[in-house]
Amino acid sequence: MKTRNSIRAEINALYRNKVINWLSDSVKSKSVVDPVRIYLGAPTKDEDVLSNKDEFLAFCEDWHKELTAGKVDFIEKTYPEIGTIEVPIHLVFEKIDQIATWAGHLVEYHTAEMRLNTLQLKLPDLIDSGVENINYLTSLDEADFIRFVDVCRWLCQNRNSGVLIRQIPVRGVDTEWFESHRVLILNFLRDYLDLNPMRKDVLQLGLVPPTQPIRAIFLDNVLRSKVGGLRDVGIPIRELSKLDIKPRKVLLFDDLATALSIPDIPGVVILVLSSNIADICRIPWVARSQVTYISGIEMRSFAVINNIRVYIPNAVSLTLNKEVFDSNKDLWSFDDIEIQELNSSMALTVQESMLYNMLAAGVFGKRARIPQERMPLQQIFDLLEINYDSVEEEKPSVPERTSKVDLESLEKSIVKSSSVDEKPAEPPVEKVEEENDPFNNSILGEDNSTDVVESTASLPPALQNDPNDSK
Numbered sequence: 001m002k003t004r005n006s007i008r009a010e011i012n013a014l015y016r017n018k019v020i021n022w023l024s025d026s027v028k029s030k031s032v033v034d035p036v037r038i039y040l041g042a043p044t045k046d047e048d049v050l051s052n053k054d055e056f057l058a059f060c061e062d063w064h065k066e067l068t069a070g071k072v073d074f075i076e077k078t079y080p081e082i083g084t085i086e087v088p089i090h091l092v093f094e095k096i097d098q099i100a101t102w103a104g105h106l107v108e109y110h111t112a113e114m115r116l117n118t119l120q121l122k123l124p125d126l127i128d129s130g131v132e133n134i135n136y137l138t139s140l141d142e143a144d145f146i147r148f149v150d151v152c153r154w155l156c157q158n159r160n161s162g163v164l165i166r167q168i169p170v171r172g173v174d175t176e177w178f179e180s181h182r183v184l185i186l187n188f189l190r191d192y193l194d195l196n197p198m199r200k201d202v203l204q205l206g207l208v209p210p211t212q213p214i215r216a217i218f219l220d221n222v223l224r225s226k227v228g229g230l231r232d233v234g235i236p237i238r239e240l241s242k243l244d245i246k247p248r249k250v251l252l253f254d255d256l257a258t259a260l261s262i263p264d265i266p267g268v269v270i271l272v273l274s275s276n277i278a279d280i281c282r283i284p285w286v287a288r289s290q291v292t293y294i295s296g297i298e299m300r301s302f303a304v305i306n307n308i309r310v311y312i313p314n315a316v317s318l319t320l321n322k323e324v325f326d327s328n329k330d331l332w333s334f335d336d337i338e339i340q341e342l343n344s345s346m347a348l349t350v351q352e353s354m355l356y357n358m359l360a361a362g363v364f365g366k367r368a369r370i371p372q373e374r375m376p377l378q379q380i381f382d383l384l385e386i387n388y389d390s391v392e393e394e395k396p397s398v399p400e401r402t403s404k405v406d407l408e409s410l411e412k413s414i415v416k417s418s419s420v421d422e423k424p425a426e427p428p429v430e431k432v433e434e435e436n437d438p439f440n441n442s443i444l445g446e447d448n449s450t451d452v453v454e455s456t457a458s459l460p461p462a463l464q465n466d467p468n469d470s471k
């Protein structure tokens with residue numbers, strides 16, 4: 001025998017399981033839902049009634065009281081020692097909002113119903129998506145829901161607009177608003193616009209992200225003269241590629257703080273890598289230079305050097321070897337990032353490949369790594385053959401050109417460290433997703449997918465001569 005309180009959990013479960021279908025039928029076909037009957041558990045045998053007479057009478061009396069929603073079906077029965085009494089059999093709901101009332105979701109139900117009616121009026125082709133995402137749509141306040149509908153309608157009507165988020169002509173919509181509602185917008189429009197479910201960027205909506213500047217550090221006075229004498233510059237890639245410069249070397253760093261700590265070196269430019277490696281490597285003066293990657297030691301660094309070599313097969317990495325890793329045991333840290341699959345076809349030298357496999361296998365501990373900024377600055381200077389003592393004696397206010405780098409000697413040392421036995425692996429270069437790349441989840445991320453260029457270039461011989469020396 002069910003009491004009013006005990007039956008609420010049953011009604012709530014029924015509501016959660018059926019409300020989506022009820023809403024869909026109500027909004028799309030305007031059909032009336034068949035009455036819903038819930039059995040109240042009245043005893044069917046006289047002996048059960050007589051053995052629990054007090055409980056039975058309380059049960060009948062309870063369901064004779066006024067209800068907030070719905071009605072009760074009774075049947076009249078006569079029992080020994082009790083007489084004739086109306087026994088409650090079913091709690092009956094003829095409307096969905098009556099069930100919503102009992103479940104405690106009447107406001108949400110009415111909100112959902114009104115919002116689906118709005119979608120039916122303004123975006124009729126997306127009503128199924130509205131039903132599918134109704135829980136999220138009802139969580140929006142009224143002003144945001146109206147903005148959401150207007151933005152989605154505009155995106156459907158302007159699929160290849162090529163505008164910034166700031167230029168969407170909907171009142172109250174800016175980049176911050178769009179970012180907070182981006183996932184809902186993508187999910188809502190996914191089927192209708194045939195969007196890739198793995199992508200989270202706005203390019204697939206026909207929008208373009210604001211230009212992301214690249215930090216470029218010019219370590220040479222002559223090169224600085226091309227940018228107004230500035231040493232540290234934030235500049236969009238498109239403008240960076242227009243510079244009329246011919247650096248002998250381009251150093252690619254992961255960490256800005258480390259890059260800013262490098263003193264002047266003749267003929268050298270540092271670029272701090274962002275997620276768009278392909279665009280950086282396609283800059284003409286970068287592609288013509290000898291490119292060196294200086295990174296921390298972690299799994300993603302191997303993916304980065306592989307992706308660099310997709311476009312610049314002769315690129316060198318100075319830190320991705322076991323010697324550097326072993327020399328900094330006290331600086332190791334350990335991550336819980338899982339590696340989905342090892343990629344044996346990455347373009348790595350023998351030394352790089354050995355360290356990569358050891359890290360992946362957990363030889364040094366689970367996900368051992370050294371972030372670039374934790375790596376000793378003196379060690380990076382040594383790898384670049386910078387006179388560290390001279391750097392320490394510099395006056396901070398007047399930086400002097402203290403680098404004694406012998407470019408030819410640096411190249412020979414790289415060749416020597418790689419040796420004939422340490423040529424890059426021969427398999428085709430393929431672009432590897434960088435582990436834990438924040439860009440993949442960024443609103444302003446760019447789609448950098450590019451046809452991979454196969455290269456069988458052998459790393460050490462290609463580095464024996466500087467690209468500019470032949471001119």
